[in-house]
Amino acid sequence: MFISRLQETMAGRNGLDKLSITLIILSVILNAFTRFSPIFMMFALLIMFYAIWRIFSKNLAKRREENYRFTHIAGDIKESFAQWQYRRQQSKQYKFFTCPDCRSRLRLPRGKGKINITCPKCGQKFRGKT
Structure with missing residues (x-):
């Protein structure tokens, strides 16, 4: 009974998507901080109402x-965080350079001193200290 009624209500509506789920999680997290400041509760409620409005929207x-x-x-944020984490893990053995011409990233082993670097992509030569 309840499930069929819910299915009828949700027919033609947006339903849950990644943004709605993220907004609900953010609202719950902000709600956990309400004991520190009541303004968090207001933001949490606004975000929750927006998420519910999105779920029931017909547009x-x-x-x-x-x-x-x-x-x-x-996805862009996730990708940039993964690149940062990779560079952080590799930073003990390798030094990362950016080509001044084509902006490609180059990875060279540390401990070689001042060296001339040639970009394999565009052929630009520049100096760097590893």
Whole structure:
């Protein structure tokens, strides 16, 4: 009974997507900080209401566009964090350089002193200290 009623209610609506789930999680996290400042509770409630509004929205095109933009931004952040973590792990053995011409990243072993570096992509030569 309840499930069929819920299915009828949700027909033609946006439902849960990654942005809605992220907003709900953010709201719960902010709600945990309400004992420190009541302003967190206000933000948590606003975010929760926005997430619920998105879930029950019938404007699917707008909600899909919002979710698409969110997933691309989140993916870019995730990718840059993974690159930072990789560089941090490799930083003891390798020094990273950026080519001044084509902006490609080069990885060279540490402890070689001042060396002439040739970019394998564009052929630009520059000096660097490893």
